Amino acid sequence: MITKPKGTYDLLGVDAKISTYISHEIEDMMANYNYELIRTPIFEATELFHRSVGENTDIVTKETYDFKDRGDRSITLRPEGTAGVVRSLIENKLYGNRNDTIKLYYNGTMYRYERPQSGRNREFTQFGIEAFNSSDPMIDAEVISIGYYLLNNLGIEATVHINSLGDAESRKKYTEALVAYLRPHIKELCSDCQKRIDTNPLRILDCKVDKDNEILKNTPKISNYLSDESKDRFKKLKSYLDILEVNYEINDKIVRGLDYYDENVWEYIADSDQVTLGGGGRYNHLVENLGGPSIPAVGFAMGIERLILNIKENIDLSNLEQMVDVYIMSVNEEEKMHALEIAQYLRLNNISCEINSNNLSLKSQFKVADNLKAKFLLILNTDDLNKGLINVKDNATKEEMKVDEAEIVDWIIGNI
Numbered sequence: 001m002i003t004k005p006k007g008t009y010d011l012l013g014v015d016a017k018i019s020t021y022i023s024h025e026i027e028d029m030m031a032n033y034n035y036e037l038i039r040t041p042i043f044e045a046t047e048l049f050h051r052s053v054g055e056n057t058d059i060v061t062k063e064t065y066d067f068k069d070r071g072d073r074s075i076t077l078r079p080e081g082t083a084g085v086v087r088s089l090i091e092n093k094l095y096g097n098r099n100d101t102i103k104l105y106y107n108g109t110m111y112r113y114e115r116p117q118s119g120r121n122r123e124f125t126q127f128g129i130e131a132f133n134s135s136d137p138m139i140d141a142e143v144i145s146i147g148y149y150l151l152n153n154l155g156i157e158a159t160v161h162i163n164s165l166g167d168a169e170s171r172k173k174y175t176e177a178l179v180a181y182l183r184p185h186i187k188e189l190c191s192d193c194q195k196r197i198d199t200n201p202l203r204i205l206d207c208k209v210d211k212d213n214e215i216l217k218n219t220p221k222i223s224n225y226l227s228d229e230s231k232d233r234f235k236k237l238k239s240y241l242d243i244l245e246v247n248y249e250i251n252d253k254i255v256r257g258l259d260y261y262d263e264n265v266w267e268y269i270a271d272s273d274q275v276t277l278g279g280g281g282r283y284n285h286l287v288e289n290l291g292g293p294s295i296p297a298v299g300f301a302m303g304i305e306r307l308i309l310n311i312k313e314n315i316d317l318s319n320l321e322q323m324v325d326v327y328i329m330s331v332n333e334e335e336k337m338h339a340l341e342i343a344q345y346l347r348l349n350n351i352s353c354e355i356n357s358n359n360l361s362l363k364s365q366f367k368v369a370d371n372l373k374a375k376f377l378l379i380l381n382t383d384d385l386n387k388g389l390i391n392v393k394d395n396a397t398k399e400e401m402k403v404d405e406a407e408i409v410d411w412i413i414g415n416i
């Protein structure tokens with residue numbers, strides 16, 4: 001038997017239903033907030049991720065799927081969505097002469113060669129949004145609130161942990177102070193942190209291995225190094241989040257794993273188990289660094305698999321078990337033809353319905369209808385059909401009644 005590659009999964013059954021439910025919620029919200037769908041390639045030139053995510057990040061050094069294609073080009077399966085969106089924005093000149101905010105969203109598979117565990121796969125799905133062309137913290141607040149209210153609408157309780165990484169100048173000063181503080185203690189930290197002190201010191205702050213180490217608890221605070229402008233941006237963000245009624249807390253350990261972030265950054269953390277469901281921030285220099293004009297931007301990404309896990313553990317799934325509204329039962333050719341015709345009318349009128357397409361016995365059809373949690377059974381029989389009638393059974397109350405065949409669609413719509 002050929003099995004799926006390590007770190008991948010087949011989306012099946014109730015997980016598939018939750019995933020569809022999440023996608024619908026996303027699409028509804030995106031329409032309300034005026035974000036447009038963008039779909040970029042699953043693979044891009046390797047260089048794109050080196051120049052955006054960062055040469056020294058864990059993602060680029062350890063986790064990308066890189067290969068040479070048959071034309072000897074260096075290709076990478078996308079480990080995240082922002083780089084491709086920015087590449088597309090520049091290549092298609094989506095910014096044109098616009099002075100409004102360009103608002104885009106994506107929902108697609110990403111690839112990282114990580115150690116698989118619950119909520120961590122090698123192929124996974126991220127929903128993300130990106131807003132270009134505005135540096136106003138009000139748009140940061142809008143973007144943060146979209147993720148927060150998506151979780152809210154899905155019944156997931158979460159807190160947004162926010163921080164400011166400041167502008168390049170503030171970050172440089174802070175990084176120097178952090179390195180000066182950590183250097184004398186570096187041997188007491190994990191081997192990854194010993195490398196990070198020279199390559200990516202800020203990442204030491206969110207090290208999972210050393211998170212309870214006293215050394216990391218007493219690091220200098222970035223808030224003491226922010227410029228007045230960065231402080232003001234962070235302050236405004238907080239007041240806008242208050243207006244939007246987003247549940248947030250300040251967490252100066254949030255630094256994010258990708259190099260392109262600056263100023264306001266955040267993560268969505270589940271209240272139940274403290275798992276990170278998503279994260280984002282400002283990236284005011286990425287468009288320029290990738291060869292485009294100087295356009296500020298802000299965005300986040302959320303992992304769909306982690307949302308599915310959270311929903312499954314915390315929410316009553318009984319309403320997701322219902323598969324169809326109506327099951328139509330038939331046992332002979334004449335009944336089958338009526339069943340087919342009625343099913344077509346119901347389906348075209350937005351009523352979900354199933355018919356007996358396996359020539360099952362009546363007993364088996366009752367079982368199938370129960371499994372599908374059908375609300376109504378239409379139990380066709382030749383005598384009733386000759387009189388233009390349909391025998392309808394309410395599967396919850398077990399009550400049976402006869403309804404005119406000509407009225408059946410309206411009757412179901414009225415009673416569903």
Ligand code: AMP
Pocket residue numbers: 080112114119120121122123124125126257276277278279280301302303304305306
């Ligand atoms: P990141 O792009 O690393 O900031 O990740 C944003 C979100 O994507 C995370 O909070 C997770 O929900 C999800 N995510 C990242 N990596 C994985 C993975 N390997 N498997 C499943 N979900 C992931």
